[in-house]
Amino acid sequence: xxxxxxxxxxxxxxxxxxxxxxxxxxxxxxxxxxxxxxxxxxxxxxxxxxxxxxxxxxxxxxxxxxxxxxxxxxxxxxxxxxxxxxxxxxxxxxxxxxxxxxxxxxxxxxxxxxxxxxxxxxxxxxxxxxxxxxxxxxxxxxxxxxxxxxxxxxxxxxxxxxxxxxxxxxxxxxxxxxxxxxxxxxxxxxxxxxxxxxxxxxxxxxxxxxxxxxxxxxxxxxxxxxxxxxxxxxxxxxxxxxxxxxxxxxxxxxxxxxxx
Numbered sequence: 001x002x003x004x005x006x007x008x009x010x011x012x013x014x015x016x017x018x019x020x021x022x023x024x025x026x027x028x029x030x031x032x033x034x035x036x037x038x039x040x041x042x043x044x045x046x047x048x049x050x051x052x053x054x055x056x057x058x059x060x061x062x063x064x065x066x067x068x069x070x071x072x073x074x075x076x077x078x079x080x081x082x083x084x085x086x087x088x089x090x091x092x093x094x095x096x097x098x099x100x101x102x103x104x105x106x107x108x109x110x111x112x113x114x115x116x117x118x119x120x121x122x123x124x125x126x127x128x129x130x131x132x133x134x135x136x137x138x139x140x141x142x143x144x145x146x147x148x149x150x151x152x153x154x155x156x157x158x159x160x161x162x163x164x165x166x167x168x169x170x171x172x173x174x175x176x177x178x179x180x181x182x183x184x185x186x187x188x189x190x191x192x193x194x195x196x197x198x199x200x201x202x203x204x205x206x207x208x209x210x211x212x213x214x215x216x217x218x219x220x221x222x223x224x225x226x227x228x229x230x231x232x233x234x235x236x237x238x239x240x241x242x243x244x245x246x247x248x249x250x251x252x253x254x255x256x257x258x259x260x
Contacts, residue, residue, distance in 0.1 A: 037066040040182050040215060041087055041104065045096035048082045056082045057239045059096070064232075066102065066181070070217040071227035071247045073254045074236035080219045081186065083236070087217060088184040102181035108207065109172040109189040116160035120150060120170050123159060124177075131178040140177055147173035147206065168192055172203060176210045183214055187221035194223050220251070227251075 041064040050056040056079040064070060074080045085091035086098060088107050106112070114123050124144045128137045145155050148170045159167055172193065185207070187194075194200045207226065220227040227233075233250035235242040243250055 037068075038101065040064050040066050040068075040100070040102045042099040043086075043096065044099075046086065046093050046098060047095035048079075048086065048091070049094045050078055050082065055239050057236065060241055062234070062241070062244075064182070064215065064217065067215045068232050069211075069215055069230040069247075071220045071230040071233045071250070072217065072236055073220045073227075073233060073250050076236060076238075077188070077219075079236055079239060081188065084184050084186050084217065084219065105175065105178075105180040105183045107184045107186040107189055108175040109168060109193075110186060111171050111174060114159060114171070117158050119156050119158055120145075120148070120162070121155050124174060127174060127178070131180075133179075144170075144173045144177045147176060165192060169203075176206055181214065183211055183216035185211075185216055185218035185224075185226055187219055187224040187226075190224060220254075 041062070043060055043062040046060040046062070047058045048056045056076070060083070072080045072083060082091060084107060086093060087100075087104065089100070089104065090106065090112060111127075113127065115126075118126070121141065124141050125137065128140045132140045148166070150166070150170065154162060154166060159170065162170065168189075172190070190203070193203050204225070208229075211226070211229075216226075218224070218226050218230070220233075227247065230247040232245075233247035234244045235250050235253055243253055
């Protein structure tokens with residue numbers, strides 16, 4: 001496991017990052033300007049039908065602007081996940097439309113494009129050719145391997161043969177290696193890492209570092225804690241948006257038990 005340094009935020013970051021970025025800070029929202037930032041994602045009349053023809057959410061309108069950080073508060077896990085996956089581009093709407101005008105990530109740690117029969121190195125090489133920076137493939141592959149703390153034998157192993165936790169660490173490292181305009185963070189994908197005790201602070205710090213100057217949307221999750229960095233929020237109840245506004249107001253509504 002790579003050496004880590006405790007920051008003033010109470011999180012651990014790799015020692016080499018601390019040396020190059022000693023002013024690591026919690027996520028800060030972009031300073032408000034007179035001109036509203038451009039839209040990143042717009043949903044209009046969005047609806048998704050789930051299993052047994054049950055409507056997960058219906059006729060949702062949502063506008064997300066550049067740099068905004070959104071938290072979804074809901075007790076309807078399937079509905080929240082469906083909304084996240086729709087924004088990530090891996091689930092289609094049954095009704096309505098979505099307009100995406102920026103480079104949006106897949107859900108962190110969940111990559112559908114991986115080939116199970118290819119090694120971690122081969123999968124990384126392929127995705128770096130699509131999402132990486134020109135001329136930086138070698139350094140990006142090195143970064144992925146270091147973040148995932150993979151031995152050379154693991155790096156060259158087909159990912160279907162990797163232990164479950166190591167495979168998730170590799171997929172999360174892949175997600176964090178490339179720069180997107182907007183990120184989708186699904187806490188349920190990351191829960192196996194969060195169960196790994198103190199080691200989870202290593203990944204939490206890397207996630208916060210990647211999100212620091214970017215907009216994102218996430219499901220509220222007390223263990224992940226990333227929703228506490230959000231300024232915008234929505235409460236999803238019975239397939240509809242009960243409230244949309246500041247994240248603190250949405251959080252208070254849920255904590256008061258007014259949203260079921």
